[in-house]
Amino acid sequence: MPRVVVHVMPKPEILDPQGKAVAAALPRLGFEGIASVRQGKRFELEVEGEATEEVLATLREAASTLLSNPVIEDVVALEVEDA
Amino acid sequence: MPRVVVHVMPKPEILDPQGKAVAAALPRLGFEGIASVRQGKRFELEVEGEATEEVLATLREAASTLLSNPVIEDVVALEVEDA
Numbered sequence: 001m002p003r004v005v006v007h008v009m010p011k012p013e014i015l016d017p018q019g020k021a022v023a024a025a026l027p028r029l030g031f032e033g034i035a036s037v038r039q040g041k042r043f044e045l046e047v048e049g050e051a052t053e054e055v056l057a058t059l060r061e062a063a064s065t066l067l068s069n070p071v072i073e074d075v076v077a078l079e080v081e082d083a
Numbered sequence: 084m085p086r087v088v089v090h091v092m093p094k095p096e097i098l099d100p101q102g103k104a105v106a107a108a109l110p111r112l113g114f115e116g117i118a119s120v121r122q123g124k125r126f127e128l129e130v131e132g133e134a135t136e137e138v139l140a141t142l143r144e145a146a147s148t149l150l151s152n153p154v155i156e157d158v159v160a161l162e163v164e165d166a
Contacts, residue, residue, distance in 0.1 A: 001118060007125055022126070022150065031145045033138060035084060035129040042090055042125040043105070046118040055116060062114045067105065 002051040004059055007077040008068040009040035040076070043067050051080050085134040087142055090160040091151040092123035123159070126150050134163050 010016045016038050023037040043063075047055060056078070063075045093099045099121050106120040126146075130138060139161070146158045 009125065009127065019126075025149060026145060029145070029149055031141055031149070033131045033141075035131045037129075038127045040125040040127070042092065042123040043102075044092065044121045044123070046120075048116045048118045058114055058116075062109060062112075066108060066112055066114070 002047045003081045004045045004047055004051060004056070005077075005079045005081060006043040006045065006059070006063045006067050006075060007040065007079075008043070008063070008073050009076045010038060011072055011074055014072045040073070041067075056080070085130045086164045087128045087130055087134060087139070088160075088162045088164060089126040089128065089142070089146045089150050089158060090123065090162075091126070091146070091156050092159045093121060094155055094157055097155045123156070124150075139163070 010019075019036070019038040022039060023034060026032075026034050026037070045059065047059075049055075060075075060078060063078055064070055068075050093102075102119070102121040105122060106117060109115075109117050109120070128142065130142075132138075143158075143161060146161055147153055151158050
């Protein structure tokens with residue numbers, strides 16, 4: 001069953017409090033040298049049947065409407081992995 | 084500044100209520116043919132200086148202790164992107 005991986009990140013101009021919290025915690029825990037952290041989401045979707053161009057077009061639409069909030073997030077990548 | 088991308092997913096044996104909610108919503112919104120969805124996290128870390136092996140070893144440790152909860156999550160990938 002092919003797997004489609006969708007990567008969603010907050011838009012660059014959007015504040016990312018989760019990422020900021022991680023960036024602040026890193027040096028406190030002894031991890032130095034990280035200038036900034038941004039946190040997004042990764043979805044793994046198992047597709048029934050084949051990942052045709054038509055299926056991928058549908059998934060691209062789902063990614064930019066359901067899996068991400070287009071006001072504050074970008075779908076930065078959509079990859080097909082055969083499983 | 085090199086960017087390190089860390090991918091974190093719930094372990095296969097762990098229930099993933101967020102993923103299940105997305106999987107249930109997809110057909111309701113007209114997106115058919117998705118067998119299952121799992122939702123994880125994607126972190127983008129901007130590294131100061133060069134992404135040497137030493138820096139990456141530190142980041143791998145940070146990824147498996149701070150960026151993920153090793154009881155319920157796996158770090159599935161750690162990639163270096165030059166920016």
